[in-house]
Amino acid sequence: PVTIHRGDYRRPEWQIPDIALDFALGITMTRVTAALSVVRAAPAPAPLLLRGDGLAAAEVRVDGAVWNDWRMEGGDLVIDLGHRDAARIEVDTLIDPSANTQLSGLYASNDMLCTQCEAEGFRRITFHPDRPDVLSRYRVRMTGDKAAFPVLLSNGNRVATGEGAGGTHWALWEDPWPKPSYLFALVAGDLVVNRDRFTTMSGREVELGIWVREGDLERTHHAMAALKHSMRWDEEVYGREYDLDLFNIVAVSDFNMGAMENKGLNIFNTRYILADPDTATDADFDGVEGVVAHEYFHNWSGNRVTCRDWFQLSLKEGFTVYRDQSFSAAMGSPAVKRIEDVRLLRAAQFPEDAGPLAHPIRPDSYQEISNFYTATVYNKGAEVIRMMATLLGAERFRKGTDLYFDRHDGEAATCEDFVCAMEEGGDIDLGQFRRWYEQAGTPKLHLALAQEGRDWFMDVTQTIPATPGQETKAPMMIPLRLAAFAMDGSGALLPERLATLTDAVQRIPLGQFAARPALSVNRGFSAPVIIDLERASGELAWLAAHDDDPFARYEALQQLMLDTLVAAVSGKADDREAVIGAVGQTLEGAVNDPAFVAEAALLPNEAFIGDQMVTVDPDAIRRERLALQMAIGTALENEWRAILARSAPAATDPSPEAKGRRRLRGVALAYLAASGLEDVPGLAFAIFSQADGMTERQAALATLAHGDSDERTHALDIFYQRYRDNPLVLDKWFQVQAWSQRADTVATVAELAQHPDFTLTNPNRVRSLYGAFAGNQAAFHQADGAGYRLLADLVIALDPRNPQTAARMIPPLGRWRRFDEGRQLLMKAELERILAQPGLSRDVTEQASKSLM
Numbered sequence: 001p002v003t004i005h006r007g008d009y010r011r012p013e014w015q016i017p018d019i020a021l022d023f024a025l026g027i028t029m030t031r032v033t034a035a036l037s038v039v040r041a042a043p044a045p046a047p048l049l050l051r052g053d054g055l056a057a058a059e060v061r062v063d064g065a066v067w068n069d070w071r072m073e074g075g076d077l078v079i080d081l082g083h084r085d086a087a088r089i090e091v092d093t094l095i096d097p098s099a100n101t102q103l104s105g106l107y108a109s110n111d112m113l114c115t116q117c118e119a120e121g122f123r124r125i126t127f128h129p130d131r132p133d134v135l136s137r138y139r140v141r142m143t144g145d146k147a148a149f150p151v152l153l154s155n156g157n158r159v160a161t162g163e164g165a166g167g168t169h170w171a172l173w174e175d176p177w178p179k180p181s182y183l184f185a186l187v188a189g190d191l192v193v194n195r196d197r198f199t200t201m202s203g204r205e206v207e208l209g210i211w212v213r214e215g216d217l218e219r220t221h222h223a224m225a226a227l228k229h230s231m232r233w234d235e236e237v238y239g240r241e242y243d244l245d246l247f248n249i250v251a252v253s254d255f256n257m258g259a260m261e262n263k264g265l266n267i268f269n270t271r272y273i274l275a276d277p278d279t280a281t282d283a284d285f286d287g288v289e290g291v292v293a294h295e296y297f298h299n300w301s302g303n304r305v306t307c308r309d310w311f312q313l314s315l316k317e318g319f320t321v322y323r324d325q326s327f328s329a330a331m332g333s334p335a336v337k338r339i340e341d342v343r344l345l346r347a348a349q350f351p352e353d354a355g356p357l358a359h360p361i362r363p364d365s366y367q368e369i370s371n372f373y374t375a376t377v378y379n380k381g382a383e384v385i386r387m388m389a390t391l392l393g394a395e396r397f398r399k400g401t402d403l404y405f406d407r408h409d410g411e412a413a414t415c416e417d418f419v420c421a422m423e424e425g426g427d428i429d430l431g432q433f434r435r436w437y438e439q440a441g442t443p444k445l446h447l448a449l450a451q452e453g454r455d456w457f458m459d460v461t462q463t464i465p466a467t468p469g470q471e472t473k474a475p476m477m478i479p480l481r482l483a484a485f486a487m488d489g490s491g492a493l494l495p496e497r498l499a500t501l502t503d504a505v506q507r508i509p510l511g512q513f514a515a516r517p518a519l520s521v522n523r524g525f526s527a528p529v530i531i532d533l534e535r536a537s538g539e540l541a542w543l544a545a546h547d548d549d550p551f552a553r554y555e556a557l558q559q560l561m562l563d564t565l566v567a568a569v570s571g572k573a574d575d576r577e578a579v580i581g582a583v584g585q586t587l588e589g590a591v592n593d594p595a596f597v598a599e600a601a602l603l604p605n606e607a608f609i610g611d612q613m614v615t616v617d618p619d620a621i622r623r624e625r626l627a628l629q630m631a632i633g634t635a636l637e638n639e640w641r642a643i644l645a646r647s648a649p650a651a652t653d654p655s656p657e658a659k660g661r662r663r664l665r666g667v668a669l670a671y672l673a674a675s676g677l678e679d680v681p682g683l684a685f686a687i688f689s690q691a692d693g694m695t696e697r698q699a700a701l702a703t704l705a706h707g708d709s710d711e712r713t714h715a716l717d718i719f720y721q722r723y724r725d726n727p728l729v730l731d732k733w734f735q736v737q738a739w740s741q742r743a744d745t746v747a748t749v750a751e752l753a754q755h756p757d758f759t760l761t762n763p764n765r766v767r768s769l770y771g772a773f774a775g776n777q778a779a780f781h782q783a784d785g786a787g788y789r790l791l792a793d794l795v796i797a798l799d800p801r802n803p804q805t806a807a808r809m810i811p812p813l814g815r816w817r818r819f820d821e822g823r824q825l826l827m828k829a830e831l832e833r834i835l836a837q838p839g840l841s842r843d844v845t846e847q848a849s850k851s852l853m
C-alpha cells in the first residue's frame, strides 16, 4: 500500500471555481453529469488529475467538444489540456447506489439515496481532485421519480423545482459558499420534516428542517431544540452567525459514523437525531445534543474555514469537539460533563496513545485517511485546544479565534495557521506548545513534594513514552492547575494557580507551610497527562471529601479506588475500608448533587484498571472489581436502598437534577446487585417493568443481564418483543448482552451474531454487538482466545462489504503487548489470519499490519 506523507504536500495545480452536477437518480442506476470549470493554478503545464474510485468515464468533453486526450491511471482520470489555462470539463458517470455497501459516496439506505463524501467519497460519485484545498461553488440539479423520491435535497438554497416526463420531478440547488468536495451532499427519498425557524443575531431568518422517515417525526424535537441552542450559543460565545437561509438535517439508518457536517445539509446517523423518553436514555439525549451541536459548529470550524489537507484533520475536529464539549457543559453540569469527557479520553485515547497505532494529533503519514478519524485526532485534539484556551484565558482565546476565523474565512487552513492566530490574538509564544501537534504518547508527570525549611516545592519530572516512529521526545509545555490544602480543616493554603511546565525536570515553589500540604493537581484536568504522585495516608480520602474543585474530588476518589483495586489484583494489602468510607461520605451529597455523586461513586472500569498494570490480568481485575463492588454494596446497603426508595423523577423531566437522580438510581441498583442480595433480581425486574422511560428500563435490564435469574430471561424477552421493530432500541438489546459479566458471554455473542435481527449491513447493529463485546475486557480476553477469534471472524466477513467499519474493529486486537504471553500469541495469530485474507481492503490492511508491529 502507498503511504502518504504530510511533508509531501503540494498546492493544487488546478482550481475549480464552479461545478455543475446533474443527477438522474435511481436506486440501482444513477447517471451523473459533472461540469467542472477548471483554472490552472500553477505555472507548470501539468495535466488535470481527477480522482476516481470505481468509476468509468464514458466520454470526456472539453469546452463542449468531445476530447480524446485522456487516460485512466488506476481509477483516476488524467486529462491533458495542453497549454490551456482554463476549460470546462464534462464527464458522465454511471453508478449503482444499491451496490454501494461501503456507505461512502452515493448509496441507498432503506429506500432513500444519500451521500457521504468525507474523506474521499466524492471520487466514488464523479471524477474530481477530491482534496480539501480545491474549493468550488456548486450548482446541483437532481431529477428522480416523484413517487419514490418526493423530497430532493442538496447543499445551499433550492432555487427552482419542476415536473419532468414519466412521473419525474426535479430540483435545482445552489450553494453560494465555495466548499471542498467532501462537504457535498445530496438526499432523495420519501421523508417528512420537522420545520422550525431561527432568527440570527443580525436578524436574518433561517428555515430549519429535520427530515426523517414517516413515523419518526415525534422523536425529532430534542434535536431541533439542540440545534437552536447551538446556533444561539455560537453567536454568543464565538460571535459566529449562520450564513444560509436554510439549514437541513437528514437522519439515515445506515451510516459509518455519527453524523456529517455537509454545508447546509447535515446528514446524521438516526442514533443522533431520534430521541424520546420511551426509547432513548438520558445519555442518548445528551448524545443527540452533543452531536447536533458538533455538526452545527463545523459550519465555521470546518466549513467556512476548512482543512488544507487531511493531515490537518484535528484543525476542524479537535477544535469542534472542544466547542461541543464547552456547549454541553454550558447546557448542563460543567463538572459532570468534564468527568464524562475525561473518562472517554482515558478509555479511548490513552490506550491508543500507548499502543501500536499511536500517532500525533497531526499525523505525519497514513495509508488510508479513514483510519485517522481517531480519539487522538478528535479528543486529544480537543484537549490541545483546551490547553491553549487555559493558557490564554477566555478573553485572549476569543481574540485568537476571532483572528483565526476572520483571517482564514473561505480558505483551506492548517493547524499551524490556528496556532499562529492564537499566538497573535493571545499575545503569547506557543513555540514549545507546538510539540503537542508533533509528538504522540501521553506525557507522564512524576510529582514529589519537597521541603526546605518552611518552603515547600513540587518537583516535576516529565517523561513521554516512545511511540512508533518516535523514539525520543522533547518536553512539552503543560498548563497545570494546582492548589494545596491543609488537612486540618483550616482551609486552602495555596489558592488555585496555573503552573506552566516547560522542562523535563522542574521545581514549582508552593509557599511556606508548617506541615505537608495535600496537593490538588491537574484540577479540571487542565492537561491530558498521567500524574504519578505518592500520597500520604488519608490524603486522597480527605481530598475526595474537601477539595473545592469537583473534578479533583472525583479524581481523588477514583484514585483511591484505583490504588485499592491495583493492590488487590497484585495480591497486595488493599484498603477497602477507606474506599467504603469515602464512597459513604460522597453519598451524603446525593440529594444536592446526584449527578456528580453518581459519577464519583462509580468504580473505574476494568480496562482503566488494566492500564495501570504492567501486564493486564483480565480475570483478576474482574474478580477484584466485583469483590470491591460487593463490599461497597453490602456496607452501604441502606444508603443504596434509600436512593431507590425515593420516587423516581418522571422520565419526561429532562432537567439536570432529574437526570442526575436517574443516573444515581442506576448506580445504586448496580451496587445492590453486585452485593448478591436475594431480593435484587426482583427489585430490578420491578424497576424494569414499572419504568416510565428508557433510562431506568435500560439500567435495570443491564443489571439483570449480568446475572442468572429468571427475571433476566423474562426481561430480555419482554424488551425484545416490545422493541423488535425499533432498530435503535433493538441495538440496546444486543448491547446489554454483549456487556454482560456472565461467564458465557463469548458464547452468547456468537449466538447473537446468528440471530435473525443481526446484520452486517447496518454499522449501528455491528457496533452494538461487537463494539460492546470488544469493550467487555474479561469476556473479550477469555483465555482460550474465543473472543479474539469472534472479532477476527467479524472483520474478515465485514471487510469486503464495509472496510471502514471493519477497520474500526481492529484496535482491540492490537493491544496484545499489554497481556500475558498466551494471550499475546492468540491475538497476534488472529491479526495474521486477517492479513492472510485475499483482497483485503487498504483500511484493514493498514490497521492490522500496524497492530502487529
Ligand code: HT7
Binding pocket: 116, 118, 119, 256, 257, 258, 259, 260, 261, 294, 295, 298, 317, 370, 373, 804
Ligand atoms: N466530519 C465527519 C466525519 C465523518 C466521516 C469520516 C470518515 C468516514 C465516514 C464519516 N462520516 C462522517 C464527522 C464529524 O466529525 O463531524
Ligand code: ZN
Binding pocket: 294, 298, 316, 317, 320
Ligand atoms: Zn467533526
